[in-house]
Amino acid sequence: MNNIDESQVILVDIGNTRIKYSLLSHAEDEPSACEDAKSLFFFIDSQQKISHLYIASVRNQDLVDEISTMCDARNIIFVEKQTEQEAFGIKNSYANVQKMGVDRWLAMICAAEKSKNAFFVMDVGTAITVDFVVDGQHLGGWIIPGFQVMRNALVASTQKVFANDEIPTTFGVGTDTEDCVASGCHAALYGVYLSAVDYISSKRTEFDIILGGGDKKVFAFLKSADNMRLAHLVMQGLARYARCELLK
Incomplete structure (x- = not known):
């Protein structure tokens, strides 16, 4: 299999809101995004092979099936990755691994390549997921509403609370209702981060923090510590599988 070039392999991450994609050769770069399979294959068809x-x-499975069918029509080998009990030295804590979203599993696979220490990996998107790994053992994790879900739920559940579309990148307090909503949701997310640091600190004194996701800019106010790494979690997790299976 080692005659395959990385530019011949495409990685696709179907998240809650968007389709993200990248050539394997560009897995460390910011991925591109599109809305549907037709747009994805417009890019695929523009490539050499x-x-x-x-x-x-x-x-849901419908979009995956559509992409699989379009691959078949082009003689592209289609590989869908699922959550596993163990891979790359990571042992899953879930008794039923199919209950864990594959995005969380791939985030851990990505993070484990970037850290030789204990770590927690935090994916900041529509939902925020946090997973803790010590000595290759997944201890468990958290799932939290993301910034926009939290803000929208607050506005929908109250009559006199309003919000804007701004996502704060500096930490502070608000001086009008819209700013208070944004700052309050921001503070809640920061609380998750601090709780994660507190929890992993109770397990190991040395640990790494792997941060990713489309809304990771909400943590831009943090000074990037020596033990913090930024990553395109799902994309680089997929890349690790692809390189292992195709290139070695």
């Missing part, structure tokens, strides 16, 4: 498509999805 895509031989493999690696995909992970947290959405």
